[in-house]
Amino acid sequence: MKFENTLSYAQQLDAQDPLHPLREEFLFPQQNGKPFIYLCGNSLGLQPKSAKEVLGKQLDNWQNLAVEGWFEGETPWMFYHKELKELMAPIVGAKPAEVCPMNTLTVNLHLLLVSFYRPDQKKFKIIMEAGAFPSDQYALESQVRFHGFDPEDAIIEIAPRPGEYTLRTEDITRIIAENADQLALVLFGGINYFSGQWFDMPAITKAGHDAGAIVGFDLAHAAGNVPLQLHDWQVDFACWCTYKYQNSGPGGIGAIFIHENHFADDQMNRFAGWWGYQESIRFKMEKGFIPEPGADGWQVSCTQVMPMALYHASLKIFEQAGFMEPLRKKSLSLTAYLIYVIGEVNATIGTEQYKIITPANENERGAQLSIIAKGDAKAVFNKLVENNVLGDWREPNVIRFGPAPLYNSFEDIYRAGELLLQLSREEAI
Numbered sequence: 001m002k003f004e005n006t007l008s009y010a011q012q013l014d015a016q017d018p019l020h021p022l023r024e025e026f027l028f029p030q031q032n033g034k035p036f037i038y039l040c041g042n043s044l045g046l047q048p049k050s051a052k053e054v055l056g057k058q059l060d061n062w063q064n065l066a067v068e069g070w071f072e073g074e075t076p077w078m079f080y081h082k083e084l085k086e087l088m089a090p091i092v093g094a095k096p097a098e099v100c101p102m103n104t105l106t107v108n109l110h111l112l113l114v115s116f117y118r119p120d121q122k123k124f125k126i127i128m129e130a131g132a133f134p135s136d137q138y139a140l141e142s143q144v145r146f147h148g149f150d151p152e153d154a155i156i157e158i159a160p161r162p163g164e165y166t167l168r169t170e171d172i173t174r175i176i177a178e179n180a181d182q183l184a185l186v187l188f189g190g191i192n193y194f195s196g197q198w199f200d201m202p203a204i205t206k207a208g209h210d211a212g213a214i215v216g217f218d219l220a221h222a223a224g225n226v227p228l229q230l231h232d233w234q235v236d237f238a239c240w241c242t243y244k245y246q247n248s249g250p251g252g253i254g255a256i257f258i259h260e261n262h263f264a265d266d267q268m269n270r271f272a273g274w275w276g277y278q279e280s281i282r283f284k285m286e287k288g289f290i291p292e293p294g295a296d297g298w299q300v301s302c303t304q305v306m307p308m309a310l311y312h313a314s315l316k317i318f319e320q321a322g323f324m325e326p327l328r329k330k331s332l333s334l335t336a337y338l339i340y341v342i343g344e345v346n347a348t349i350g351t352e353q354y355k356i357i358t359p360a361n362e363n364e365r366g367a368q369l370s371i372i373a374k375g376d377a378k379a380v381f382n383k384l385v386e387n388n389v390l391g392d393w394r395e396p397n398v399i400r401f402g403p404a405p406l407y408n409s410f411e412d413i414y415r416a417g418e419l420l421l422q423l424s425r426e427e428a429i
């Protein structure tokens with residue numbers, strides 16, 4: 001596609017974009033009386049305008065029904081998660097029974113590792129990407145120690161080749177195969193938070209299974225961002241947060257996926273709680289845990305109604321958008337335009353001041369582009385924020401921009417590029 005670096009051209013792309021009106025469904029933060037150009041959906045999605053009303057309804061239910069709200073009213077809380085499951089499933093390519101909203105991401109990762117990381121003296125190793133989000137590193141290290149192994153022996157991190165920023169699938173699958181004898185688990189991010197690289201999840205899953213290992217993913221940066229087919233890809237388990245591309249609010253409800261292949265496995269360990277107990281007889285309060293079939297059987301505590309209400313508000317907008325296919329189509333155009341605009345900034349300055357380390361290949365990236373700037377990148381980043389362009393900064397040297405197709409426009413990208421160019425010129429003087 002041939003782009004132009006003009007405001008009128010960007011506005012024309014917006015006029016042709018069928019999803020453009022959905023921008024009106026969201027609230028943009030303001031600074032100095034002006035809205036931000038918000039390019040940070042990769043960290044925290046924006047608040048849907050409907051969030052207050054949807055949350056308000058549950059506050060009313062609480063006020064009017066109190067404890068009876070669990071079984072009475074329009075949306076009895078006992079079954080509230082079921083409405084969400086139907087809307088979540090198409091976002092990650094799962095059957096509704098395979099997903100469940102619950103807890104928060106790292107907590108869920110621990111709970112799923114209890115079930116899916118079952119090391120023995122022979123097979124105890126875990127393969128993950130080097131530079132995974134710190135919470136995942138800490139979770140895995142502590143799980144390994146919990147089972148009496150040393151993370152130094154048990155965790156194999158796959159790093160980019162020297163001089164490269166991202167991983168090659170051939171290296172990932174080769175290292176998995178080489179370690180087959182001792183490999184218990186492959187646990188990868190779907191998209192790496194730092195580089196923005198979308199890993200070849202089907203290839204990783206297949207390689208892990210060929211090596212006799214379980215394969216799980218942390219989809220914090222992938223769910224609601226790129227099209228996923230967790231069921232068809234035969235992924236064993238996954239977990240994600242919903243506060244990034246799925247706009248459920250800070251500390252929003254987390255979610256899990258358990259492949260139905262595992263539903264009948266009665267050898268599976270789990271850290272059980274009453275909300276995972278068979279729903280129809282849960283309130284008999286009997287001794288001896290009987291799990292509810294499917295992902296719901298991993299629930300521990302009672303439904304977090306208020307965070308789920310906030311997530312529900314956003315899921316309804318995903319439904320309105322037609323779920324992932326139209327969103328992905330727009331997302332690819334937005335990122336392609338951002339790549340073009342950054343290229344124009346570099347070309348105007350006459351040097352590769354801003355280097356995009358996220359793979360250019362569409363199959364290897366989602367909405368987020370990670371950019372390394374020459375010179376004092378932090379100063380540039382701070383000035384962008386002062387001037388109402390909000391991406392985020394990740395140590396030691398990366399600016400991340402994550403245009404979200406639900407609410408970002410081509411004009412946002414044009415304007416962010418215009419400011420980047422202006423700041424870079426000022427910096428050079």
Ligand SMILES: Cc1ncc(COP(=O)(O)O)c(C=O)c1O
Binds near residue numbers: 106
């Ligand atoms: C890949 C990844 N894993 C884990 C986390 C931590 O999530 P939480 O704080 O919700 O447990 C995040 C984001 O903070 C993340 O991006």
Ligand SMILES: Nc1ccccc1C(=O)C[C@H](N)C(=O)O
Binds near residue numbers: 042043133220
């Ligand atoms: N949950 C947060 C709370 C505070 C600050 C950032 C986060 C993030 O989510 C960061 C994000 N996971 C990242 O990719 O850097």
